[in-house]
Amino acid sequence: MATGADGWAWVGWDWRDVDDVRRRLEQGADPERWSGGRPLHRAAAFGSAEVVAELARRVADVDALENGVTALWEAVMFRRPENALVLAAAGADPWRRSIGGWSPGRLSLAGPTPGLFTAPAGVELTEAERAVAEEAARLIDVLGGFYHEGTGLACVAGIDAAEAVRRLGASPVRGEEIDEFLEDPYAYDMDDGLEIVGVTSVPGGCLVTQPWGYAPQMPGVLTRLSAGTVCYGLYANPKSGNQGSVARDGTLEGWDLHPGGGPNPEDTAEQVLTSYVYDGNAVAFSCAYAGLRLTDVRAVTGPADLWVRLPRRGYWKD
Structure with missing residues (x-):
């Protein structure tokens, strides 16, 4: 018998090895149960098409639910079209409604493979939904694949950089002082470095950035910036x-x-769509939430329109 209560001992989130999966199943592994959830759901999101096919033919219901969604939903959400096609061929229903009223098939119309399934008559995106999907694709392409770990942002709707600076009571940092600092922000005392942020006007509002720290998203910064608007x-x-x-x-x-993460079971239709089109793109999601339509990545990575120093105050209280 395979080791472990369900036969999946030491299997984590990698479900690509069909020989290992087949061996475990033949030794008694449970195709319906794994300590981290349902094996077919994990394989649909993180596994190979071969593993998905092997599990799909052994489960009692290929459309069984986990956290309110099917394995096919997971394949679509995680951009695994090859796994989605295998599941559909095994009998999974692309048009079964789930979170927010979306079906996996209709949701796929907003993603990178809109022709994945043949949609029934009348099943299509609304103009508003198509606009959300198109703007997401544009914004993600504009931002590109830059390294953003350690970056803090405040995306503010409806005000420009000058107004953001006024609301924060910040003072400009110019000339050699900012040039020397930007050469190596991490060489400075952390408290001093956290006082300096960049502010840039963009279509739809402005963006406050700190590529080396968390200051822009401190409660006292966000609440000051959001007066009469959203941030x-x-x-x-x-x-x-x-x-x-x-x-x-x-x-x-x-x-x-959790910006850029998947939808929650209680999400509205609009929230599900936004979570899907910005999945894995936290910066783009944050900008889009505030309606910022960036045309390049400069507002995030610098150089900013203005580099300013925040006044010292208790920003962890809003």
Whole structure:
């Protein structure tokens, strides 16, 4: 017998080895149960098409639910079209509605493989949904694949850089002082470095950036910036991942969010679509939340329109 209560001992999130999976199944591994969830769901998201096919033919229901979604949903969400096609061939229903009223097939129309399934008559994206998907593709392409770990951002709707500086009570840092600092921000005392942020006007509003720290998403920064508008804060924490927050009209209304992560079971249709089109793209998600339509990556990585020093105050209180 395979070791472990369910036969999947030492199998983590890598479900690509079909020979290993087949051997375990033949030795009694349970195709319906794994300590981390349902094997077919994990394989659909992280495995090979061969493993998906092997598991699909052994489970009782290829459309069984885990956390409210099917394995086919997972394949679509994680951009695994080859796995999605295998599941559909095994009988999975692309048009079965799930979170937010979306089906895997209709959701795929907003992604990189809109022709993955043949849609029934009348199943299509609305104009508004298509606009969201097109803007996501554009924004992700504009930002590109830059290294953003350790970066802090505040994406502010409807105000420009000058107004953001005024709201923060910040003072300009210019000339040799900022040039020397930017050569190696990490060479400076951390508290001193956290006081300096970049502010740049962009279509839709402005962006406050700190490529070396978390200052822009501190509650006291976000609430000041969000007076009469909305602000999305991001800190790409190298230790624990992307951390998001929302401030609206001077009040912090969301904290410890997960920008660029998948949808939650209670999400609305709009939230599901946004989570899907920006999956794995935390910076683009944060900008889009505030309606910022960046045309290049400069507002995030610098050089900023303005480099300013924040006044010293208790920013961890909003």
